[in-house]
Amino acid sequence: MADRRRVLVVEDEEMLLNAVAMEFEDAGFEVIxxxxxxxxxxxxxxxxGIDLLFTDIRLPGRLDGWDLAxxxxxxxxxxxxxxxxxxxxxEPRQVAESVLVMKPYRMTAILTAARGLGVA
Incomplete structure (x- = not known):
C-alpha cells in the first residue's frame, strides 16, 4: 500500500525496538x-517522506534523541x-509540536499521541 504512513523508530534496546515496530505495523504504518x-x-x-519520528532520548553514540529531533x-x-x-x-529539549512519553508506556498512548500530531 503506497499510502501507508512511514514511521522511523529509534530505540537501542532491540527487544523494545522490535515490539514497537510490530505495534506500528499492526496499526498500518510502514516502519523503518x-x-x-x-x-x-x-x-x-x-x-x-518519513511521516513520524519516534525516538528514545538516551541512545548510544554521540547524539541523543533531543539532538536527532x-x-x-x-x-x-x-x-x-x-x-x-x-x-x-x-531538562527536556523538545522541538515544537512534539510529545514526550515516559517509559513504561502503552502503545495505545503512543498511537493516540501520533493521531494528536496529525499522523494516523
Whole structure:
C-alpha cells in the first residue's frame, strides 16, 4: 500500500525496538528502524517522506534523541516527533509540536499521541 504512513523508530534496546515496530505495523504504518541517532539521521537524510519520528532520548553514540529531533527538523521542518524516555532528570529539549512519553508506556498512548500530531 503506497499510502501507508512511514514511521522511523529509534530505540537501542532491540527487544523494545522490535515490539514497537510490530505495534506500528499492526496499526498500518510502514516502519523503518534504527538503533542509534546517527543511523536514524542518515535514514532521514537519504529517505525523504518519513511521516513520524519516534525516538528514545538516551541512545548510544554521540547524539541523543533531543539532538536527532533537532537535526531531523532541519531536514523536515514539519516532522512530528514522539520522544520516549525512562529517565527524566535532564531538562527536556523538545522541538515544537512534539510529545514526550515516559517509559513504561502503552502503545495505545503512543498511537493516540501520533493521531494528536496529525499522523494516523
Amino acid at each position: 528502524c534504527a538503533g542509534t541517532a546517527e543511523a536514524a539521521y542518515e535514514l532521514l537524510r537519504d529517505r525523504p 533537532e537535526r531531523a527538523r532541519a531536514l523536515q521542518p514539519d516532522l512530528p516527533v514522539i520522544y520516549v524516555t525512562g529517565y527524566s532528570a535532564e
